[in-house]
Amino acid sequence: MAESTTETQETSGPPKKWKVIGPGLVVAATGVGAADMVATLAAGSRYGYALLWAVVLGVILKIVLVEGAGRYSLATGKTIFEGWRSLGRWPVWYFGPYIMIWGIVYGASAMSSTALPLAALFPGVPLIVFAVATGIAGFVLVWFNRYAVFEKITAVLVGLMFVTIVTLAVIATPNIPNMLAGLVPRLPEGGLFYTLALAGGVGGTITLAAYGYWLREKGWITPGWMRVMRIDNTMAYVMTGIFVISMLIVGAEVVAAANTTIGAGDKGLLDLDTVLRERYGEFIGTWFLIGFFAAAFSSVIGVWNGVSLMFADFWGNIRGKGSEHPDSRINGKYFRFYLVWLTFPSMSLLLLDQPIGLVLAYGVMGALFMPFLAITLLPLLNTHRVPAQWRNRWHTNTALVITAGLFIALGGYQLVRAIAGVFGG
Template identity: 65%
Template sequence: MAEQTATMSPRKWRIIGPGIVVAATGVGAGDLVATLVAGSNYGYLLLWAVIVGTVFKIVLVEGAGRYSLASGRTIFAGWRTLGRWTTWYFGPYIVVWGFVYGATAMLSSALPLATMLPAVPLEAWAIGTGLIGFALVWWGKYPLVEKVMALFVGIMFVTVVGAAVLTLPNLGEILAGLVPIIPEGGLITTLALAGGVGGTITLAAYGYWLREKGWSDASWMRVMRLDNAVAYVITGVFVIAMLIVGAELLYSANIAISTGDRGLLDLSGVLAERYGAVFGVIFLIGFWASSFSSLIGVWNGVSLMFADFVGTTRGLELDDRRMHAGGTYYRAYVLWLTFPPMILVFLGQPIAVILAYGVLGALFMPFLALTLLGLLNTDRTPKEWRNGWFGNALLAICALVFLALGANELIKAITGFVTNLQGGA
């Protein structure tokens, strides 16, 4: 009955929430730059990979949400039923990831601000954004987080899609990009583009945001699926828009940009030169919105995951206040995300930590896909909500793609570590 009431309401837009939060969190500056660089290098050839990546994330997030609603358990509680190895993996991962991500998120959010107002040092902007994020999520008020994220999505839509519209894209070339083609020497780029649309660990946080929203059982299943699909269609629009900008503005003019977040600074300069300084500033605001929305989402969602991890490991009941937003464990991780990483903002990120972060980050997606296969095909999920052959096929493909990307990242990390050792010697 709850589902019927929600889905039949004439004001359906009010039910859209957690999907927007997870999508806005997942689409950071790094995702936009990766898509932009792909467009600048290959034109529209990899448009199909962006769409495949969007489908991958819809499948993964829907699986995480379906398990949470159907079983009444959190995703971490589900992982625990698969064996102790999941705890041994996830525990170190969430600690290391949080430490390094805290610094990178603050610096990413600070870059466009420091560019617009260079009189204030980058480090000061980074610390300031971290403290603002800390203040917004400390009390764990989900309705506030949802409203802030919806605002940022609106800003991103105006700036990112607006930039694509300004370039007057070629419809015929866009349609040609729907044909699956892997350019010569572009296999890893293709896989990375398909695997990098919209988040890593934050995908698993979706079930916690569902709980915060009040969608707590299987009666909300259709609503959840609508919420997730709409959110990732919006995500797809963002990344396709950046591919269009890369193809039309950079590829056609043979303009190279930096990798990493600074690529968006380069793009803002190109846009300012082509369309005027005002639009360059407007795009920088969109850059800031994409970065800061990721910061807010992680500060809130991954802190909920950590609280559940600690409480479940200690054997606490699900309704224990310490395991929820604003509770002791939640706030402990908010503190961990905010203050220790400030050391890295000033001192630079140690190579060993960066290597560990890169490897663990790349290996989280196959972990999620493989564990969802285990959770959604056994009696851990009620029979009516288990996977069919099509869902299993999509999850298996996701796992294979992410395993390939993880192996590539591991090889790069080992090569980098050996190179640095040799350089030190």
């Protein structure tokens, strides 16, 4: 009887008192990792506010992309994997190997990133100890909790990282006239990679496709929730935009003024910690490391939850059980299998330093995933697969085509860099 009442309420649409922020906050927070923060810092320190327009463009494109994934799920009642499967066999053959290879390599990378600020705070403890501990902590939090608890934990971490970085930006006293000038599109010399990274890369990972799964776990499962979903998604990415702009300000006002170079990869944030301590004192440096940890750990638990949901749905459908079978849902056996896969085999890569074959495969497939998502949304949202009233308008299609082109360009650039890095180019 209670099940029937819930279904009636969901079909009739959301109640009057609904929460504006929900799964959008989770997907946006999960997508912003340490590497994105470093790219933004480096762009700000090199080019000041000249690429601010690329941040704004990236936020708009990400809103369109995630809204498309959410709209498909709400309009059809199907998961994004069911949609991909309707396009033929090729998405299945792509997604299966991708999610397995991506998971084991990303798991090691995420644990290492999260361990960096902890190792800086407690230098007497080896980095690998913190890496393993954060992986196990993420595993336990996701294994034993339902979506509602996971969302609350993510909200706390997001709040911490948001307040930390925005406060740093305020302390840095941004140059407002220069910021406004940065809204005018231009490409500084040598700034192509940073432009692509800010517009296409920040806040963009496989977890964008997990949005529909988090909507389902939240209970937003019918077209009646469409307006709520759109507000949720927009608010989340506006917050992401403010966060990224704050990092750009810190790069332009703090790092540039210190005449220092931010290192490549996640360790670049430790360079910022050094600069902050020299300029503002130990308290600000320590506070930043805590915010760094919150940003990195939110990505860990976001991936541990969201990508495990995607794998469970994928494998449940491959096994013929469908998306609604308990084995295909959160805390089902396929979900838990992938949660184990993300956590424990990945730990071996912390010791093996990521074998060349896996690194290359990860670089190749990772570079191609975001174009895959953008391109597949075009047929999913323009054909009989979606009711006519929820199909794309011309401006949405234009934005998706631009997004696909941008991701292809960024993906190609990242692919070349990955191959060159593996073979010492």
